[in-house]
Amino acid sequence: xxxxxxxxxxxxxxxxxxxxxxxxxxxxxxxxxxxxxxxxxxxxxxxxxxxxxxxxxxxxxxxxxxxxxxxxxxxxxxxxxxxxxxxxxxxxxxxxxxxxxxxxxxxxxxxxxxxxxxxxxxxxxxxxxxxxxxxxxxxxxxxxxxxxxxxxxxxxxxxxxxxxxxxxxxxxxxxxxxxxxxxxxxxxxxxxxx
Numbered sequence: 532x533x534x535x536x537x538x539x540x541x542x543x544x545x546x547x548x549x550x551x552x553x554x555x556x557x558x559x560x561x562x563x564x565x566x567x568x569x570x571x572x573x574x575x576x577x578x579x580x581x582x583x584x585x586x587x588x589x590x591x592x593x594x595x596x597x598x599x600x601x602x603x604x605x606x607x608x609x610x611x612x613x614x615x616x617x618x619x620x621x622x623x624x625x626x627x628x629x630x631x632x633x634x635x636x637x638x639x640x641x642x643x644x645x646x647x648x649x650x651x652x653x654x655x656x657x658x659x660x661x662x663x664x665x666x667x668x669x670x671x672x673x674x675x676x677x678x679x680x681x682x683x684x685x686x687x688x689x690x691x692x693x694x695x696x697x698x699x700x701x702x703x704x705x706x707x708x709x710x711x712x713x714x715x716x717x718x719x720x721x722x723x724x725x
Contacts, residue, residue, distance in 0.1 A: 534593065537578035545586050558606060559719070561587055565602040572599055584610065605641065605662075612668065614617055625665045634675035634691065643696060645681045668701065686716055 544564070551560045564587070566714025568580045576599060584591040588603065600619035604693040608622055611629035616622070620633060623641035627633070642663030650658055668685030675691045682698040689695060690713070699705050702716040713721065 533574070533578050535583065537582040541579060541582050541586070548587065557600070561606050562604065565604070569600050569602040574681055592629075601657075607664065618677070621689075623665065624662050625667065628666045628669035628671065628685070630670045632672045633667075634673060634677070636676040637673050637679070638677075639667070639679045641665065686718060688716070 534576030547700050548560055548564065551557070558675065564583060571579055577596060579692050580601070581591070581593070581595060584597060584603065585593055587606050589607050589609050591610040592614065592660070594613055594614040595610050597610075598616060598618040598620075601616050601622070603622045605624040607624050607625045610616075611627055611631060612643070613629060614627055614631040616627075616633045617635035617637065619635055620637045620639070622639045623645070625639050626639075627639075633639075641660065642665060644663075645659040647660060648655065649706075661685045665679060666682045668683060668687060670685060670691070671683055671687040673679060673683070673689045674693065675696065677689050677691065677693045679689065679695045681695050681696060683689060684699055684703065686702040686703035687699050688704045689699070689710060690704070692708070692725070693706050693710040694708040695705065695710045697709070699710065702718060704713045704716060705711060
């Protein structure tokens, strides 16, 4: 019921957003609305954020949780089923799998090279930018205040405060700056039911 109420409340916004995107092909309104909706507290804010992202992102599951202060910077992002994103996260161009837990204050950047620095004579803000689509595998957990700049595999744990600069293999536990392998997790086959 609450989901439909949130969707109904945002209907005029959805229409204006769709017209804006159709006419301008700009992400500017997406970023503005993401920032505004990130500031709405409580369950109402969570419902409204989720419904906006279900509408505006490339794909977003209707059963995900997106907490206060969290925003996406690119509409190309995807969020899987039963995924939870903690408070005050910044999510760039990314594919977040199913059953993922993302702690508070996590930054998922659009790769390691989203700001060019190669030409020392050119202004930093005017150098070539390269965006990558970062993938977070199903059933992974990203600890509080981690910075993720590379893919994280399925079933991984990224320790709090870690900085991921290289791809993390499936079922790895990593921590540190830069994130290093602590150990591997062994997936246990599920018993078959009759």
